[in-house]
Each structure stands twice: as C-alpha cells, then as structure tokens.
Amino acid sequence: MNKPYQRPAADEPAWWFIVAGGEIILERGESLPPHGILNQIPMPDLSDYKVVYLGELRERNCYLILADYGDTQFAELGEFGNVREILLQGDEELFAVAARAKQFTEFLLTHRFCGRCGTRMQAVDWELAMHCHSCQHRCYPRISPCIIVAIRKGNQVLLARGKRHPEGLFSVLAGFVESGETLEQTLAREVMEEAGVEIKNIEYISSQSWPFPHSLMIGFIAEWEAGEIHLDPFELEEGDWFPIDALPRVPPQGTIAYKLIDSLKRKIEQETTGED
C-alpha cells in the first residue's frame, strides 16, 4: 500500500480529489464523469498543499488535496459540489474514494491537537494517523457505526420524517451505535426509543459509508413484533405504517434507505406471487 503522503510522479496519470470546507471539486458543469473527478495533468504547483494518497480507482492512483474553500487556482479546474451528488450518481467505486477523501479531510482538520494533553499532533508517515509525541496518544479517522432498519408489518413499512427532513420526505429509522452495544441491542433500543415498537426476525442487508461527517450505515430489515407506534417527539416530526405499494416520498436510489425499502418490497412481492 502506498504511504499516505506519497505524491504522484509528475507525469503519472492520477485522479485528484480536492476537498475544502467539506465540499469537493467536481468537473465544471459535467454530471460526474465516469473517469473521475479531475485528471488534469499537470496540476498546478502543489508544493504548498498536503497531498494524501486515497487508493486506486480504475487502474489509477487517487490523491486528495486539502485546499482552502474557493482556492482560486483550483476553482478554475472545476466547481465545489457535494459528495452526496456522487452518491446519487450510483457510481459506488467513485463514491467510496470521494467518501474517503471527505473523511480524511475531516480527520486531519479535527485532530491537530492531542485530546489528552493538548500538544500539537504530528502525522506519521506509514499510515493515516495523528500522533502525539508528548504522551504517545494516537488517533485514526473516526467512523461512527449506525444502524438503519426497514420494519414491516404485513404489507406495510414503518416510515418516519426526522426533524431535519423536509416536509413530505420519510425514511426508515436509524441511530448511532452507543459504546458497549451490539448491533442487535442498538436496533432494539433505537426502534423502541424512536417508535415505541418491538421487532423480530432481523436480517442484515448491506452497509454504506455515509460521510456526513463519518457514519457507517449498517442496514437491516425486520418484522414488527409488538407495540403501537409512539414517536419520539424530539427526533421525529411524524411517522406511520405505510402500504408498500403506496409509499410517500423516500430517500432516492443510491441511498441505503432506498435499498432497504426496496428489499422489503421485493420480499413482499415474492410472498404475494409465490415466485422466487
């Protein structure tokens, strides 16, 4: 594996991910090209910038440049956009690298001083970590595991609208894993806290990096077991059981919420038609 701060050779064809202020430079005006974000060779003079190795994408190395928002010499190369746009493009390979670029940036900007003794931390050169040479404390990029679950009751699915969701947009329940919990305990706790119901027959479906700022969504489907819906008024504006063939607006294709709801839909259709 390349060292984290290894720079590409001058003539090496590479993909450049430029992140500033939590946003990423996308090629001007293009819907995300299949060939990556920016592949200008040669790039502007990078000697003043921290360049971080991100890994490979379509046989090329990817590098992250930490820029300042609106940095003129980069602003000419493209325009700042949101990593969410890449997520919704459905290009999972590209999204994985962009999500890493955003989270590496978040990590390096938020771990400049030691959380234990306050000394300025230093990057180590063999892995992406920040080290305190005074008390030997070491930090790695933070990842917050988070369950997300589509719950069915017969042919209905439990959907709710969170405080941050616009009017009319409903999603499945989600919540951060708390220290000491297993995923099963988080599922039971979050669903009880947010909706007041008990679930059973939990089935893992898939996961998704959610770099806002550093969640890892772990996706499940489950069945209602007991209880009437009582929504947590601090978290949720509204919510109910919705017929799987008459859903309100839900998160778009490309999000794990969409994938979980779609998994339930297929399961119910299979049972209804009896076809596998």
Ligand SMILES: NC(=O)C1=CN([C@@H]2O[C@H](COP(=O)(O)OP(=O)(O)OC[C@H]3O[C@@H](n4cnc5c(N)ncnc54)[C@H](O)[C@@H]3O)[C@@H](O)[C@H]2O)C=CC1
């Ligand atoms: N991919 C998708 O379709 C969906 C993604 N999500 C994401 O899942 C995550 C969790 O969803 P919520 O219902 O908001 O979580 P939640 O139900 O655990 O409540 C959020 C609360 O958790 C606390 N919190 C914030 N960051 C935390 C962290 N890193 N670790 C522990 N606690 C933290 C804060 O008090 C925050 O108000 C969010 O990042 C959200 O964007 C939520 C729904 C759909």
Ligand SMILES: [Mg+2]
């Ligand atoms: Mg929640």
Ligand SMILES: [Zn+2]
């Ligand atoms: Zn320290």
